[in-house]
Amino acid sequence: MTVHDPEALARQIAQQIAQLSEHLIVAPPQQAARILGQVLDPEEGVLGSLTTLVATGSRFAQGPALTGALPPEVWLALARAANELHDIALNLDDHAADIHRLTQRPPDTVLPPAPSALVARRHR
Secondary structure, X not given: OOOOXXXXXXXXXXXXXXXXXXXXXXXXXXXXXXXXXXXHOOOOOHHHHHHHHHHHHHHHHHHHHHHOOOOHHHHHHHHHHHHHHHHHHHHHHOOHHHHHHHHHOOOOXXXXXXXXXXXXXXXX
């Protein structure tokens, strides 16, 4: 695929992600799980692709940062963002089987709500 206007491509991708989010809001549970599974797929998913894109941006920023055309903080911020996205993807990959399990449940099966201890953890 030849891209004649990569900036237009970036805008189009952002619009498509927004559309996907709108679909996710109204999707039935099985479809929502399939959407999330595709988004979070580490090889071909949106999150992995975004992580690669930010890492590529970091590699681009390295040259201009080393020559003084960009502040070095820009390069470091992009590298840090790529690393954090990678860590997020790894954390979410631990739960891929749980998300996939939702795609297997028959649509007429309704499980009673079960109490769950929700623990929010922040990593720094």
